[in-house]
């Protein structure tokens with residue numbers, strides 16, 4: 484069996500050594516541009532080039548080294564019958580939950596204010612948190628959105644969730660489909676985006692949508708940069724309806740130095756670190772699935788290419 488690794492890691496052996504441990508009988512190849520076809524059976528990829536699929540015509544499945552598969556879907560030559568398997572959690576949802584909880588807690592507990600008081604040696608106590616004033620709305624209720632919603636519900640924030648289809652999550656008020664989007668938004672002050680990027684969700688977070696959130700709104704975008712209309716967020720922040728935003732993902736990454744986001748008051752920017760792909764858990768999950776496929780079994784996490792996630 485041949486396994487090809489195509490993910491532009493400057494030290495691919497960090498991955499291939501782990502794969503070799505898990506699949507001792509496999510030949511493991513690191514893909515390089517211009518490489519002759521290898522006849523690989525399985526590919527492990529992150530935002531691969533179309534050239535990979537030009538050359539590798541015998542693939543039985545492709546495994547995405549991340550949760551979002553938009554980097555694969557934008558290729559023009561992804562074979563329509565090739566099973567694409569996305570990463571299922573593998574340590575991502577807990578990271579996402581802590582990232583989002585950190586920012587929700589920081590905002591609702593006035594941590595910026597206390598930090599600025601400390602700089603002036605000022606001992607001043609403000610009123611305690613009223614959780615009812617901080618309803619959180621989670622867009623997308625996959626592995627990640629669900630964990631985020633449950634974590635915040637566990638901290639007793641009022642939590643709403645929205646997804647394309649109906650969900651039932653304890654402690655979370657779930658809304659489904661376009662028809663319930665407005666009710667969801669009107670119930671939300673802190674909007675957390677964990678949606679997959681599809682044609683339906685691209686540019687979803689625009690001026691109109693932000694305007695439907697409760698006043699003093701906050702946006703946390705950990706989905707994809709293309710979900711958000713950048714200039715609409717800048718406008719909503721300038722007008723004061725949205726008071727702060729935390730952005731971990733951007734239309735162009737790294738975020739160019741001249742992008743106005745760097746200089747927009749109220750914005751917190753992090754460089755796509757809210758949930759990192761963890762090598763050990765990822766390789767273990769994928770190699771387990773390769774073994775299952777080789778044994779003729781079905782695996783979970785196969786993407787519905789028509790749906791886009």
Ligand code: GLV
Pocket residue numbers: 548549550551552758760
């Ligand atoms: C990261 O952005 C991922 O999709 O896993």
